[in-house]
Amino acid sequence: MAIIVRDGLVLMIRRREQEGKLLWAFPGGGIEGDETPEEAAVREVAEEVGLDVKAVRVLGDRVHPQTGRHMTYVACEVVAGEARVADAEELAEVAWVAHGDIPGLVPWGLFAPVQAYLDDALTPTS
Template identity: 35%
Template sequence: MTAPADVPALGGRHCPRCGAPTGEPPARCAACGYETYCNPRPTGTVVILRDETFLAIRRAREPRKGYWDLPGGFCDGFEHPAEAAVREAREELGVTVELGDFAGMFIGSYDFQGERLPVLDCFWLATITAGEIVLDPSEGSEFTWLPLDDPPEMAFPSMDSVLRELVVRRSSVRLAS
């Protein structure tokens, strides 16, 4: 599958092993045979619900600075997305969370250093089990509880998708409080 025409070309036009020119991924290096791909990067994100609302933080940095966001982020190395979701909630909110039901997985994109990278966004319902919310100012400038039935446009379309999915599935999922 190739990126849409409006997506800037990805880097990696040189072999990471030997440095020879390769072209756009997927590519096989003619010099050493190394193959490169443009695979989605996994993320782990929590959706913390309270009554008919969800916790959102206002992004303090690009991309999409100023938009409402859900606590989460990229997996480290071989970290499982569920572990990343718990870690990211601790780092961004200063709280400990317990994951509940898996809320969904969506293909998305993330603009980074002039490139649009594919991501695999994984979402879990979560409950705060310890601590008070203290935002990391490098991640969020404020937090609030927004209505699940009428959320604003979120920082990333996959977040809009998971919130819509939760409204549809409301009666069949355990809504964390």
């Protein structure tokens, strides 16, 4: 899963069909062949939302409690492009989401390392 922050917002996708209880999620998908999690995140972002990103660092991995699938979370930075629904078969919508709006989309909470990263990246410093 790619965690992409830009201009104080994080990119989320709404799937056409729920996966377990998941409807809103971060862009991402399966690792193909000999890909690293970072390479898979970069490829999936291009395929799903049409953005060119670079992987910055792995935030952590786990077996997702809602889907039972192994997930690796990768912080990414936008290199070029504008987010859009590039894979209309899988995605219904893309949205840049404010920190305070995440709980409304993911009510059971985020994976702790992802939450900590977003708390730091999305919370304005005064």
